[in-house]
Amino acid sequence: MPDTFSAAALADQLDTQFHAALARRFFSLSPAAGMLAASDWALHLAVSPGKCMALARLALRQSEELAGYARERMTAGADPQLRHGVQPPAQDRRFAAPEWQQWPFNYMHQSFLLTQQWWAAATHGVKGVEKHHENVVAFAARQLLDVFSPGNQLATNPVVLQRTLQQGGANLLRGALNAADDLQRLAAGKPPAGTEDFVVGRDVAVTPGKVVLRNRLVELIQYTPTTEAVHPEPVLIVPAWIMKYYILDLSPHNSLIRYLVDQGHTVFCLSWKNPGYEDRDLGLDDYLKLGFHAALDAVNAIVPKRKVHATGYCLGGTLLAIAAAAMARDGDARLASLSLFAAQTDFSEPGELGLFIDESQVNLLEAQMTQTGYLKASQMAGAFQMLRSYDLLWSRLVNEYLLGERTPMNDLMAWNADATRMPARMHAQYLRRLLLDDDLSRGRYPVGGKPVSLSDITLPIFMVGTLTDHVAPWRSVHKLHHLTTTEITFALTSGGHNAGIVNPPGNPRRHYQLRTRPAGGNYMAPDDWLAAAPAAQGSWWPAWQEWLQARSGKPVAPPHMGARGYKAGADAPGHYVLEK
Template structure:
C-alpha cells in the first residue's frame, strides 16, 4: 500500500465517519482533540504511578514558595538591591521593562516565572510517557500559562497601568476600537488594517518582467535584465506554494529577485496558482511535473545549452531537492548548482511543528479537506501562531488592545496576510510521506515510479537556515549534510523563517555564520558547526551572489525574453498571484 494511502475502510463507514470528523475539525480549529486527550491521559496516568516524581514535584513547589516568600521579605527590607529568584532571560521580552521590577509587580512576575519552571519539571521526566505525548503536554502547559500571564491583564501589567494613568484611559478606548475593527475585518474576511497600502504589481512585486509560460498550476516569470551583460547560467527560483512568490520580490529595497537581477543574473521565478476546490486532486507529482520540470524545460528553451542555478524556498526547496535527486539518478545534468532557503529534507526532528502532525491530526485534516478540496491558510495559521504565541498573539493583543498602539503595517506583514490554499491530495501526501514517514531522507520517496536518494545529488549546494525558525528549524535544515556528500556551503543567519531570508544589505542588526564543506569532506554535527563557523556582520545576500559568480561562466549578452516562437503572455507579476 502506498505510504500516503488511508487505512482500508468500507465505503459505508467512510460516508458516515468522514463528515463527522470534518465537523469535529471545524469546531476544534482543525486541531485533534483526541490526540490532545491521549497525550494528557498518558502523562496523567504515568504521573499517578510515579510516587517519587510526585514527591519531587511537591518538594519543588515548597522550595519555590519558600524562595518567593524570602524574596518578598528581602524586597521589603532592601527594595533596590534584592536579586531575583528567577532572572529574566535576555531574550524574554515579557517582563523586560523597568516597571516590572517594582513592588508588587516584581512579585507577580517572579511568581509566574517560578510557576513556569515548576510546570517544566512536571511535564518532563515522567517514567513511561511517550516523547510525543510529553512534548504535547509541555506545549499545552506553556500555552495555558501564557494565557494567564500577568502581562496580559490591565490590573497586573504596570506598563499598561502607567499608560492608562497618563492618558486618562484613552489607550483603552483606542484598543477597544482596534479590537472591534479587527473583529469586523475577520468576520468579513478582509486583510488586517494597513494591508491595503501594499498592492501586488503596484508597490510590491514590481520588478519588471514577463510571464513566459502558464499552465494549470503555475506561471513562469522571466525578469528584465538591468545590466549590459549577464552570467550565462540562469537562476530558477522555486518558492513554496504555501506562500505567494513575491516574498522574494517585496518592495524594491528588499527584493531578493531585484538584487539578483542587478547583480547580472538572468532570473526566472515560478508563481504558483492559488488552488480551489477544482484542484483537489493535484498531488506532489503534479507540482514536480507541472511546476519544476515544466519551468526548467522553458528556461532551457530560452537559455539553451546552459546549466541552471536552481533555488528553492521552504517547501519549494524540498521539491527542488526531490527533483535534483531524481535528475542525478537519471543522469540529467542540467543543474549548475542548488540553493535551499529554510528547506527541510529530513523530517525526523522538524521542531515543535511536529506537535501538530500525528496520525490523529492528519486524519482529521484529511476529513476536512475531503469536503472543501483544499486546506485554507487560516487552518495553517493557527498552528504557526501557537508556536510563537507571545510574539504573534499575546504581545500583539497587549500592545494594540491594552496600550492602544497599532503596529504600522510593512510589506512583509502585508504579504503574510495575503493567504494561499493547498490542494487536499498534495497536502495529505506531504504530511504522510515526508512528515510522518520521512520517505525522502530514508530513500523511499518515488519519482516516476522509482525511489530517489538525496545522496545522489552531486551539484554544489548553498543552504540557508535561520536562527529562530519555527517552521523549518535550522538543525533540521542542516541534516542534508549528513546525507549528501557534495560540496555544501551552509549559512546560519539571524531572523526567522521569513525575516531571515528577506535580509537585504543595509538591514540593521543582521549577522550570519558561514562555512563550506568540500565534496566528500567530513561532516560536523550542527552544534560543532555552529561553534566553528566564523560570524559575519550584515546580510548574507552578497556572499550568495559571490558564490553564484564563482559557479558561473564569464558574462555574456542577455538572452531573449520568452521562448522561441512563443511571445510573452503578459507582464509580471502575472495573474495567479492576484487570486484570492
C-alpha cells in the same frame, strides 16, 4: 459481497464526515491526540512516586524563594543591591519594562515565572512518556499559562495601568476601536489594517518582468535585465506554495530577486496558483511536473545550452531536492547547482511544527480536506500563531487593544496576511510521505514510480538555515549533510524563517556564519559546526551571489524575453499572485 463493500464504504464515509465535523469544532486540532498525550503523561506521572516527590520539593522550595523575595522587596523597596529573583529566558520580553520591578507587580511576575518553571519540570522527564506526547503536553501547559500571564491582563500589567492613568483611559478607547475594526474586517474577510498600503504590483512585487509560461498550476516570470551583460547560467527560483512568491520580491530595497538581477543574473521565478475546490486532486507529482519541470523546460528554451542554478525556498526547496535527486538518478544534467533556503530534506526532527503532526492529527485534516478540497490558510496560520503565541498573539493584544497602539504595517507583515490554500491531495501526501513517514530521507519517496535517493545528488549545494526558525529549524535543515556527500556550503543567519531570508545588505544588526564542506568531506554535527564556522556581520546575500558567480561562466549578452513556445505575455507579477 457487494453489500459488504457498500456497508464498508458507507461506514468510511460516515467516519470521514464525523471527523471533518470534529475538525471544524476543534479548530482543526485533534481532540483525541490531545487526550492521548495528556493521559500518557498523567498516568506515567501517577506511577512515578520519585518524580512526584521531586515536584513537591520543587514547589516547596519555590514557595520559600517567593516568600523571601516578597520580604526583601517590601522591606528594601527598590534597593539596587537587592536580588532580582528568577530571570525569564533571554527571548522572553514580557517583563522587561522597569515598571515590572515595582511592588506588587514584581511579585506577580516572579510568581508567574516560578509557576512556569514548575510546569516545565512537571511535563518533562516523566519516565515512560512517549517523546511526542511529552512535547505536546509541555506545549499545552505553556499555552495555558500564557493565558493567565499578568502581562496579558489589564489589572496586572503596570505598563498598561500607567498609560491608562496618563491618558485618562484614551488608550483603552483606541484599543476598543482597534478591536472593533479587526472584528469587522474578520467578519467581512478583509485583510488586516494597513495592508492597503502594500498593493501587489504597485508597492510590492514591482521588479519588472514578463510571464513567459502559464499552465493550470504555475506562472513563470522572467525578469527584465538591468545590466548590459549577464552571467550565462540563469537562476530558477522555486518558492513554497504555502506562501505567495513575492516574499522574495517585496519592496525594491529588500527584494532578493531585484538584488540578483542588479548583480547580472538572469532570474526566473515560479508563481503558484492559489488552488480551489477544482484543484483538490493535484498531488506532489503535479507540482513536480507542472511546476518545476515545466518551468525548467521553459528556461532551457529561453536560455538554451546553459545549465541552471536552481533555487528553492521552504517547501519549494524540498520539492527541488526531490527533483534534483530524480534527475541525478535518471542522468539529467541540466542543473548547475542547488540553493536551498530554510528547506528540510529530513523530517525526523521537524521542530515545534511536529507538535501538530501525528496519525490522529493527519487523519482529522484529511477528513476535513476531503470535504473542502483544500486546506485553508487560516488553519495553517492558527498553528503558526500558537508556535509564536507571544509575538503573534499576546503582544498584539497588549499593544493594540490595551495600550491602544497599532503596530505599524510593513511589507513583510502585509505579505504574511496574503495567505494561500493547499490542495487536499498534495497536502495529504506532504503530511504523510514527508512529515509523518520521512520517506525522502529514508530513500522511499517515489518519482516516476521509482524511489529517489538524496545521496545521488552530486551538484554543489548552498544552504541557508535561520537561527530562530520555528518552521524549518536550522539543525533539521543541516541534516542534508549526512544524506549526501556532495560539496555543501552552509550559511546560518540571524532571524527567523522569513526575516532571515529577507535579509538585504546594509543592516548592521544582521550576522551569519558560513562554512563549506568539500565533496567527500567528513560529516560535522550541528553543534560542532556552530562552534567551528566563521562569523560575519551583515547579510548572507553577497556571499551567496559570490558563490553563484564562482560557478558561472563569463558574462554574455542578456537573453531575449521569452522564446518560441514561451511568448512574453502579461507583466510581472502576473495573474496567479493576485488570486484570493
